[in-house]
Amino acid sequence: MKKHLLVAAISVLAAGTVMAQANDTLAKIKSSGAVTLGVRESSGLGYTLGNGKYVGFHTEMGEIILRDIQKQLKLEQLAVNYQPLTSQNRIPLVQNGTVDIECGSTTNNQARQKDAAFAYTTYVEEVRIAVKAKSGIKDIKDLAGKTLVTTTGTTSVQTLRKNKRAEKLDFKEVMGKDHADSFLMLESDRADAFVMDGSILAANISKSKNPADFKIVGPVLSVEPIACMLRKDDPEFLKAVNASIARQIKDGSLAKLYDKWFMQPIPPNNVKVGLPLTAATKDAWKNLNMKPMEEYTLK
Amino acid sequence: MSWDWQVFCQDTITQEVGQSCFGKNGDITYLNWLLSAWGWTLSVALLALVIALIVGSVIGTLRTLPDRPWVVGLGNAWVELFRNIPLLVQVFVWYHVIPSIFPVMKGVDGFVLVVIAIGLFTSARIAEQVRSGIQALPRGQRYAGMAMGFTTYQTYRYVLLPMAYRIIMPPLTSEAMNVFKNSSVAFAVSVAELTMFAMQAQEETARGVEIYLAVTACYVFSALVINRIMAFIEKRTRVPGMIAASGGGH
Numbered sequence: 001m002k003k004h005l006l007v008a009a010i011s012v013l014a015a016g017t018v019m020a021q022a023n024d025t026l027a028k029i030k031s032s033g034a035v036t037l038g039v040r041e042s043s044g045l046g047y048t049l050g051n052g053k054y055v056g057f058h059t060e061m062g063e064i065i066l067r068d069i070q071k072q073l074k075l076e077q078l079a080v081n082y083q084p085l086t087s088q089n090r091i092p093l094v095q096n097g098t099v100d101i102e103c104g105s106t107t108n109n110q111a112r113q114k115d116a117a118f119a120y121t122t123y124v125e126e127v128r129i130a131v132k133a134k135s136g137i138k139d140i141k142d143l144a145g146k147t148l149v150t151t152t153g154t155t156s157v158q159t160l161r162k163n164k165r166a167e168k169l170d171f172k173e174v175m176g177k178d179h180a181d182s183f184l185m186l187e188s189d190r191a192d193a194f195v196m197d198g199s200i201l202a203a204n205i206s207k208s209k210n211p212a213d214f215k216i217v218g219p220v221l222s223v224e225p226i227a228c229m230l231r232k233d234d235p236e237f238l239k240a241v242n243a244s245i246a247r248q249i250k251d252g253s254l255a256k257l258y259d260k261w262f263m264q265p266i267p268p269n270n271v272k273v274g275l276p277l278t279a280a281t282k283d284a285w286k287n288l289n290m291k292p293m294e295e296y297t298l299k
Numbered sequence: 300m301s302w303d304w305q306v307f308c309q310d311t312i313t314q315e316v317g318q319s320c321f322g323k324n325g326d327i328t329y330l331n332w333l334l335s336a337w338g339w340t341l342s343v344a345l346l347a348l349v350i351a352l353i354v355g356s357v358i359g360t361l362r363t364l365p366d367r368p369w370v371v372g373l374g375n376a377w378v379e380l381f382r383n384i385p386l387l388v389q390v391f392v393w394y395h396v397i398p399s400i401f402p403v404m405k406g407v408d409g410f411v412l413v414v415i416a417i418g419l420f421t422s423a424r425i426a427e428q429v430r431s432g433i434q435a436l437p438r439g440q441r442y443a444g445m446a447m448g449f450t451t452y453q454t455y456r457y458v459l460l461p462m463a464y465r466i467i468m469p470p471l472t473s474e475a476m477n478v479f480k481n482s483s484v485a486f487a488v489s490v491a492e493l494t495m496f497a498m499q500a501q502e503e504t505a506r507g508v509e510i511y512l513a514v515t516a517c518y519v520f521s522a523l524v525i526n527r528i529m530a531f532i533e534k535r536t537r538v539p540g541m542i543a544a545s546g547g548g549h
Contacts, residue, residue, distance in 0.1 A: 087502055111314075111505035152486065153498040162312055174409070174489040175499070181487070188395065189405075 025100050025230070025237040026073065034079040035069075037062050038094065038102030038229075041084045042179065044199030045105045045123060045226065049268055054082050057261035061122060061245075061254065062103030062228060068244035087153045091115050094229055101241065103228040105197070107155055109293040117232045119241045120288045121225035122254070123199075124280035124296070127159050129218040130186065130194040130201040137193060139218050140167060147172040149191035151182045155293075156196050159222040179204060186214075195221065199262075202275040211271075223280050224293050242288075249285045306506040307333065307513070314504075329500055329510075336496035337517045343414055343492060344482040344521070348475055350418025351425050358422060359429025360455060365441075374426065381423035387484050390416045394488040409488040417481055421474060428470045432463035465536055472529035476522040483518075493517055 029035045039054040039062070040046040046056035063080065070078040083099045090106060093099050094116050107125070108118040131137040137146070140163065150156045152175045160173060174191055176182030183204040186194040194201065198216065205214045228245075230237060248254040255277070260266075262275045307330040308320035322328045361367075362374035381389070393412040398404040404412075436459060444454030464471075486495035497514040501507035 088498065088507065091505065092507070109505075111503075115505060149489075152489075152495050153502045155502065157499055158312075158503055165312060175486075175491070175495060176489065177487045184395065185489075188399065 023231065023234050025234050026069070026240060029069065029078070029100070030073050030075065033075060033077060034081060035066055035101070036081045036083050036099045037066060038083050038085045038090060038099035038104065040104035041086075043105040044197060044203045044273075046103065047203075048084065052082065054084070055267065057257060058103040058105065058123065058226075058228070060257060060261070061248065062101060064248060064253070064257075065101070065103070065228070065241055065244040068247065069240050072240055072243075090229070094231055097231065100237075101228055101230050105199075105226055106229050107224040107293055108227045108229075108290065109155075109224075112229070113292055115232065116229045117234070117238055118227040118229055118290055118292075119238065120245045120290060121227045121284040122245060123226040124278065124284050125197045125199060125224045125226050126278060126280060127156050127195065127221040127224070128198045128201055128216050129221070130196070130205065130214055130216050131192065132186070132189075133213055133215045135192060137217060140169070140221075143171050143193060144169050145171065146192035147174060147190070148193050148195055149174045149176055149182045149185045150195045151176045151179050154196065155224060156221075160195050163221055183208070197224075198278075199273070199275060202262075202273045206271045206273050207269065220298060223296050223298060225284065225289075225291060225296055227290070246288060249288070254285070302509060303506055304509055306504045306509055309504065311503070329504065332496060332500065333493075333513060333517070336491055336493045337521075339410075339485070339490055339492040340479070340482050340517070341521060343410070343417065343485045343490060344479045346414045347417035347421060347482065348478045350414065351421035351474070351478065354419065354422035355425025356429055356460075359426035360433070360460070362426065362430045363433040363459075364451070374430075378423045378426050381420050382427070386417070386420050386481055387487060389420055390484050390487055392416075410485075410490050413485040413488050413490055417478065417484070421478055421481070424474055424477075425471065428467045428474070429463060432467035433459050435466055436462055462538075462541070465533075465538060465541060468529065468533040468536075472526060472533070475525045475529055479518060479522045479525065 037059075039048075039059050040056070041048045041054075043056070045058040046054065047059075048054050066078065066080055083093070085093060085099065085102060085104065090102055090104070091112065094102050105123075105125070106112070106118075108121060112118075129137070129140070129143075137143065148160060148171050150160055150173070157175065163169070164171065164173075174185065176185055179196065179200055182191075182194055182196065185191040187208065194204075198220075201216050205211050205216070208214065228241060230241065245254075248257075258277055258281075262273045262277070265272050305316050307328065308316045309329055310317055310322060311327045311329060311332060317323075317326070317328065320328055320330045322331050358374045358377050361370050362378075364370055384392075390413055393416040394409060397412075398407070440458055440462065441454060444458040449457065482492060483494040485492050486498070489495075493514045497510050501510045504510065
């Protein structure tokens with residue numbers, strides 16, 4: 001009986017140490033000389049060029065954060081592994097340690113804060129409406145009786161639902177399987193408007209056959225703080241990540257990075273997204289914060 | 300792992316847990332939404348199954364007609380066309396390609412198109428089963444019909460098909476269950492069925508495990524009910540002494 005207790009105690013202790021190690025990402029990076037960055041394959045802030053190459057505003061910002069951490073840990077070499085994530089698997093894979101930090105287009109909200117930690121907000125997404133330029137839709141009022149498309153598995157669906165309630169508008173709602181699918185519905189006139197994050201709309205329009213056919217119109221429907229996501233309960237790692245973000249904002253390099261990915265021609269097609277830095281994002285950079293979506297308000 | 304089943308009682312707009320798990324006055328909880336999504340899944344699956352059974356039986360029968368090489372060839376082409384293209388691709392063809400070729404189809408609802416897509420996809424598989432069921436019958440059965448002075452139609456109606464259907468009940472049962480699972484592709488053309496509910500609700504609530512478990516249970520339950528119904532039919536239509544009737548060989 002006592003022996004069993006001892007075995008149990010040892011295994012609990014061992015599990016405890018493993019847990020402690022798992023939650024000290026900096027120590028893990030230092031001992032292994034490797035780190036895993038979670039990236040997105042097709043979002044406005046991070047996407048793939050194929051062949052395991054990942055680029056985009058937040059992907060590159062994540063790489064710079066990791067380089068700063070490498071300096072802080074005085075590591076000669078740091079191997080960065082890229083792990084593409086989807087909306088469905090990003091939280092479990094951050095929780096179980098498959099990725100050490102995720103920098104994509106994840107909204108910081110209260111529900112997710114129960115499962116993961118978020119760094120400083122580095123981008124404030126504005127949910128907007130994209131329409132065909134010749135459709136005559138200019139405002140949310142014009143949407144009455146129209147068909148709206150949005151993408152399954154995004155927070156824009158909720159935004160749409162809330163607006164429907166608040167404005168007492170009657171419109172038909174369809175949902176695309178992914179952003180490309182939703183945009184195809186707008187393109188092929190199956191939907192009159194595409195409601196989605198401004199950066200995703202701008203990116204899809206810039207990549208379309210005829211970008212001049214589309215317009216982003218109307219008011220901002222909601223604002224969502226986007227931030228890098230890391231494991232919960234690892235204050236040291238969060239501090240290091242935030243320090244790097246603060247540094248990048250202070251010396252203006254993040255603004256330059258923004259210009260590179262949103263105002264200049266970008267691969268693979270060398271087309272400009274053309275989405276100027278919004279007041280909301282500027283404000284988040286000026287007043288560094290880790291507030292969830294629920295505490296952000298429309299201005 | 301801690302569970303939070305309260306998530307189903309949350310309102311879909313305010314995210315607050317109400318007193319009752321069913322919303323009132325037009326409010327919708329995740330449980331309301333789950334049930335409505337289940338309804339869509341059942342509608343897609345059952346309607347597709349009806350189409351599949353009718354079309355599949357006709358095509359499968361035509362493929363066994365004697366001395367009609369053209370009809371048999373057309374039936375074969377039908378089966379090869381529909382079973383060699385992945386289901387998701389077929390759904391996209393029905394939803395995006397066909398309406399752009401035939402503008403008349405533009406007004407057709409995505410729900411109807413996906414029912415057609417799954418129905419025809421499954422019809423090819425059922426046609427194959429009906430054909431093999433008929434061909435599994437001893438040749439003497441057809442001759443017996445002819446000796447009775449039956450027409451070809453009467454031979455099929457009164458002799459061949461009643462036996463063939465009894466033989467193919469087991470594969471027909473799995474096909475009926477497959478229709479339920481295949482109906483999940485309907486989310487790709489914005490039918491608000493269970494898979495779409497799961498993807499959307501887990502994003503909104505961040506309780507993916509609970510949502511997916513509930514959705515899995517709905518699928519399992521639906522498929523199981525169909526399985527039991529088919530097993531009941533199989534038992535009631537069993538002919539004593541017929542092959543596979545006793546399930547135990549000789």
